[in-house]
Amino acid sequence: MCGRFTSSAARRTVTRPEKSRRTAIRFVNRFIQLRPSRLILKLTCAFREHAYRALRDIACLLNEKVATITRRTHDVNKSFQIQGHIAFRSKCALLHLQVHRVRRYDDKDGQVTPFHFINGDFSLYRSVVILWMRIEPGSMSQPTIQPAERSATSVRPTAIRWRVLAWLCSLAAITYIGRIGTIQVREDIETSLHLTPEITAWALFSAFNLAYAIFEIPSGRLGDKLGPRKVLTRIVLCWMAFTALTGAAWNRGSLAAFRFLFGAGEAGAFPNIARASREWFPFGERGVAQGLVWMFARWGGAIAPLLMMVLALPFGWRGAFVLMSVLGVIWVWAFYRNFRDTPHDDPRTNDAERSLIGGVRDTSKPAPLSWSTMLVSPTLWALSLMYFCSNAGWSFFGSWITPYLKKDLHLSGLPLVLASGGPLFFGGISCLLGGFLTDRQVRLWGRRWGRTLLGVISYSVAGALLLVTVSATAKHVVLAYIALCLSSFIKDFGLASSWATTIDVGHRYSGTVAGVMNSLGNLGQVVSPPVVAWLAIWAGTPGHPTWKITLYYYAAMFFIASVAWLFVNPRKVIVYSEADQQRLRAEGRLGT
Incomplete structure (x- = not known):
């Protein structure tokens, strides 16, 4: 031989x-x-x-x-x-x-x-x-x-799980279209409702993110109990209703109320997407699945300013919100008709695909969620701190990037609209690449560093690129914009790792763990817009805020997120008591 x-x-x-x-x-x-x-x-x-x-x-x-x-x-x-x-x-x-x-x-x-x-x-x-x-x-x-x-x-396994992923990706894109599209018509809303930037920050951005953070955990827990199909259908119905109602706001109070209800209705989308990913994808494909989900989310946000401009030119900002809500009508009907919670509920999957995903159906009574074990876990709090700082730093691309491009980089018209979505577009590409990379790293290095090392490097480099953007803003506009896009691109390499980690440590209750992380993480988007608006006004002159100085704040958030990744341990499941963990491990049910 x-x-x-x-x-x-x-x-x-x-x-x-x-x-x-x-x-x-x-x-x-x-x-x-x-x-x-x-x-x-x-x-x-x-x-x-x-x-x-x-x-x-x-x-x-x-x-x-x-x-x-x-x-x-x-x-x-x-x-x-x-x-x-x-x-x-x-x-x-x-x-x-x-x-x-x-x-x-x-x-x-x-x-x-x-x-x-x-x-x-x-x-x-x-x-x-x-x-x-x-x-x-x-x-x-x-x-x-x-x-x-x-x-x-x-027998060759069927590929129904990839059709399921297509539904999840389209849902992620729809949620970000409604969330990011508001930055394009922010000035029209301020003029129509007689708002200042500080009030807009609270009514348009923080009200949404506050409700989103509050209701993330209940919606994630509801998905663990009822299954993702029903919860995601409810989320899209709420998205349709409150997107249209945003266009009906008549003052700052009604705008804040509608945006708060909007956030409450949309909360739980990504925790339930993560829950569905655990049911439909084997361990070796979860990073890729989360990468694709977040790529389409970022791309939905990237096209949102252009889509909103196209709708707002003939119909105004109010009509644009109403027309945008129509996107969800056909989607929600087709989704509920074709989507199933698990491969065992879908007759289109064959035994080979079910075996590839997770073997035979587990009909035994699941172990209960141990809130005490989960809430004292250092991994959960390190993961939540990381996501808080990640969202706080990323909120620039979903709130104040347009005034920065307009006031500091002096862009206008169509170039301004396209430039507003550029960082999100490139971030979407890195979400997919990061998903492939984290799965590859896990196979080579194990979960501990396969998940976390990518986050440590990506967030630190993204923060450094924001500092480059600050120094280049005054004299090198092209360099400043390139560094800004690269910051979004590099940062999003770690996004798939964070959501794949919630699936790893959450096991059957990954929706709840993802809800906790996303809930605390979205508090970063509650705090950041008004803080950044205050910084821009303080650093500028009366009536002329400067947004360049705020990039120091966003860079600091990315640096803290990078350090927090070092304390995340994706190898240990955190949702069961010690006795239940030993029993499940002995039964061989704690493999994924």
């Missing part, structure tokens, strides 16, 4: 068993030098004198361990964590363990085909180690598989 890996000259002088023995010993020595996992280390040391046999036994034992986990928990995703652990420890993906391909069968004779350990770094090894495997260690015979078993393993 391994003799083919030597040169042609060596092949003439060295026998095949000797070549195999030398190749296997080099393989084992490489493992020992790279300090692999304890299981691999013990096995390779124990069988060092018989290296070739040790390799076969390692393969069998790993296969047996994965099969045991899969049989016990019906959780294929747990095996992907083993893949990542082994690939990271070998530092070159030497054992890239494709668990769902461990048992592949030849359709002609029903025999087990070779299982491949593939070396990902061909510059180091330039070889493929092929090991014949079966579930039980020992004999390497090739058992015949029954036709029923063969057909079950050869």
Whole structure:
């Protein structure tokens, strides 16, 4: 087997068993030098004198361990964590363990085909180690598989979960269109209702965010009890109603009331999206799913100013809000008709996809949520502090970016409208890239740093870029805008990690955990707009506020968020009591 890996000259002088023995010993020595996992280390040391046999036994034992986990928990995703652990420890993906391909069968004779350990770094090894495997260690015979078993393993999983994700992404875009569109007509609202920037900050922005923060936890908890389908339908119905009512406001009191009700109705959208993502996506795809959700959310916010301008030019700002509410009418009907809470409720999914997502349906009584355990968890508070500062820093792009571009960078007309959505557009791209990256990091480094390191780096770099924007505002307009867009782009690399972490630590109650994080996080958007308005007025001249100075505040928020990420531990589930955690772990139900 391994003799083919030597040169042609060596092949003439060295026998095949000797070549195999030398190749296997080099393989084992490489493992020992790279300090692999304890299981691999013990096995390779124990069988060092018989290296070739040790390799076969390692393969069998790993296969047996994965099969045991899969049989016990019906959780294929747990095996992907083993893949990542082994690939990271070998530092070159030497054992890239494709668990769902461990048992592949030849359709002609029903025999087990070779299982491949593939070396990902061909510059180091330039070889493929092929090991014949079966579930039980020992004999390497090739058992015949029954036709029923063969057909079950050869069925291709359906892709209904990606259709579900399309609904979640469109919902995220709709919510941000209604939220960000107000910045384009802010001056029209101030003129029509005789408001000042300080009053607008409270009535238009803070009233919405305050209600949003208050009702996040109840809406997230409601999604855990009733399922995301009913709660998300209620959210879109409220979005439609209060978007239209915003256009009917006649003074600052009615505007604040409608925006408060708007925030209360929309609260819980993203916690329930996270809850649905846990039900529909395996562990290895959750970062990507959250990245796509937030990409469409950012892109919805990016097109909102342009959409609002197009609607407001012929119909005014009041008509624009009414017409925008029509977007949700067809969506909510189609969503409720096609969306289901879990794969087991959707007849379009087959058994292969259900197994890929999470195995058989768990009909046992779920463990209760332990509020005391959750609320004393350092991870929850570090995550909430991070999201508070993240939202406080990001609120610039959803509130005061237009006056900054107009007053400090001297933009107007269509360039102003397009520039207002630019940072959100680029942020959407990084949301998707960050989702791919965090899933990749988790497979290589584990949850602890796979989730958190990306947030530490992205928020610190985003804060530094805001400082570059401040220094370039006066003399280098193009550089200032580029740095502003890059700040949004880099910061949003960590967004998918934060929501994927709520799914990791929240387990079955991920909607509640996400609600707590988003609730406390949105308090940052409650506080920031009026604070920033006061700073701009204080730093400017009467009637001419300056918005450049406020970027120092936003940069400081990003720096604090970066530090908070260091205290987040995504490896530990925080919603169960210690006794329930031990019981669930013993039953194999705490795999994801």
